Amino acid sequence: MTILTHKLPSSYLNKLITETKEVLRTVIDPTNQSFSIRNYSDSIESISNVLQELGRNQLIAMINEMDIKFRNSPNRLISFYVKDNRERTIITPFGVVTYLRTIYQCRTTKKCFTYVDRKLGLPRYDKYDPCIKAMIAETHATQNSMLKTGELVGKRIFSLFSTKKERNNFNISRQTVHNVLKNITLIKPSYSEAEHTPTDIYIMADEKYVHLQGEPSQIRENGLTVNVMVKQAVIYDKRVTDGRRSSLKNRIVYSSIDGSFWTNVLDIIAQRYDFDKINNIHISGDGAKWISTSTSTIPKSTFYLDKFHYKQALRQMLLDADDRHVAESYINNNSKIEFKNITTCLLHLEHNKDRIEYAKTKLEYITNNWNAIQRSLHPDYHGCGMEGQISHNLAAPFTSRPKAYARENLRRYLTIADGTRNGVDLLNLYLDTFDLPRSNKHIEIKKEEYDFSMFEQNNRSDKSSTSNWLKGFTSQI
Incomplete structure (x- = not known):
């Protein structure tokens, strides 16, 4: 099994290859x-170990060659002195990598720089490389748990697949995950015009209250729980x-805790469709005044x-x-006066005053939303599935477990x-916006229907707040 070039000598890698050959043999x-599933899992684990070590060796060899070529280049000899050689250790998707640069x-300004770090775009002092940070951002967008995100990405750093207990030594701390998320460039979506504008556009809307933390001290001193209403609209055309x-075709989800909610929804529709060709916009919800x-x-x-409501x-x-059957028959027949009369008579039969007030x-x-109810009874109305959207989009990630968010962080998580x-x-x-603060450029993501312009982000490093990565490093030696 020949998988290495002569350029990558490594006693540990050769040892792994020998062990893998023996497992496969x-x-x-x-x-x-x-006859056992362990035959398969052991084979996968052995091959994964070889690939991880091969990746580390190849990366180190590339960095060394890059540094040597620059060091021997005519431009370097003219412009720069060699001041020092220093090791750097970073955590990559292949595991811990230590290289000499x-x-x-x-010669003129006396300022120092590291060629390979600048060439590869690696920020100073960071323990985790940009690829790991991108994996953290992508994983948290669907998990919304910093602890779970750290576990999932950490196990992937250790190996593509491993049954060793040491795989938990690479778990990334919550603080590091938080620092990565805090420095993601905020996205301002700009929606390109759809190829076809239908005559009817549909909007479903609902809200979910989410706990906040870090609000004004007088609120905390009174022991009050601070909630914020997260409004969400789902826009689709079929x-x-x-x-x-x-399934909803051409679905766009928009969430916000700020004002001008419906103005922003209108902007999305105007960007996406030719408004002159739209005949009707159907808005469904639970009857809340803001909807x-x-x-x-x-x-x-x-x-x-x-x-449903x-x-x-x-x-x-x-x-x-x-x-209820009698009362609903009056609703179905659009008999509002008769509905009020019959339900009022039925409520008089109640003996519990609190119960009567609640029923009123x-x-x-129902009477205040009578016309909206009658429209929903029309055969062409295909219903509203916003309860499921709220459960999946907001309740599950943000309120299913006891937690609270700083207001600015909540805005960021909703946007992501x-x-x-x-x-x-x-x-x-x-990755495309990683160097944005230094370049002031606009990034266009090549997606069929979207392009994105970016806001500026804070540029901060993330020194690891845990020694777990070092334990994981030593376990691989």
């Missing part, structure tokens, strides 16, 4: 009567049903009350199934999560 041998000093499953009044901002729009209000108002609020909810759901390749986005 044992698995292949027909006289071996062991030359420190140069300018619903496709395949059996019992439905029902969206029609004053969104032209050509009509509000529909989600069937009015039926839920009906169940909470009338506990008896037969009573539900009656008021929305971008990922809208098709942004966060791994490439992170």
Whole structure:
């Protein structure tokens, strides 16, 4: 099995290759009567170890050759002195890599620089290379758990696949994950015009309250929990049903904790579609005032009350199934006066005053949204699945476990999560914008329907706050 060039001598790598050959020879041998999944897993683990070590050797060889060629180049001899040689250790997707690089000093300015670090775009002092940081950003966008993100990326650093307990020694600390996320360039999406503008556009909207931390001290002193309303809209132009499953075509998710929510939604629609060709914009939701009044901002729009919410209000108002059946028949026949009369009579039969007052609020909810309910009963209305969107997009990542967010961090996480759901390749986005503060350039992500302009980010290093990486390093020697 010849997989190495003569340029990469490594006793440890040769040892791994010998061990891998022995494992594969044992698995292949027909006289071996062991039939087990361990035959496969041991083979994968052995090959993974070779690939990891090969990657480290190849990277070190490339850096050494790069440094030697620059050191011997005519331009270097004219412009720079050789000041020192220093080792640097960084953590890469292949594991821990230590290489020797030359420190140069300018003959005229006397300033020092490291050629290979500058050539590769590696910031000073960072323990984790930009590829690891990009992996952290991409993983957290779907996990939203710094601890889980650190575990997943850490195991990948140790090996492509490993059953050794030492794989946990590379777990990345929460603080390091937080520092990486804090320095991701914020995304301001700009949506290119769709090839086809349909006559009807659909918007579903709902909200979720998320706990905040770090709010003004007088609030904390009073022991009050601070929540912020996260508003979310899902914009799409077609619903496709395949059996019992439905999918939304050309879906765009927009979340915000700031004002001008519907103005921003309108901007997205205007960028995406030819507004003159749109005849109707259907807005669905639970009847909250901020949703029902969206029609004053969104032209050509009509509000529909989600069937789930009015039926839920009906169940909470009338506990008896037969009573609900009668009351719902008046809703279906658009008989508002008769509905109010019959439900008022039924409520008079209640003896619990608190129960009566609660039921009256539900009656008021239904009557106030009567027209929106009637529109939702039209056969062409295909319903509102926003409860599922909120559960998946906001509840699961942000409120399923007891946690609180700083307001600025929450804005950042919402932006990253929305971008990922809208098709942004966060791994490439992170790498493409890594040097943005030094170049003032605009990055265009080559995606079918999107391009992105970037805001400036803070440039900070992330010295590792844990010694786990060192334990992992020694375990591989």
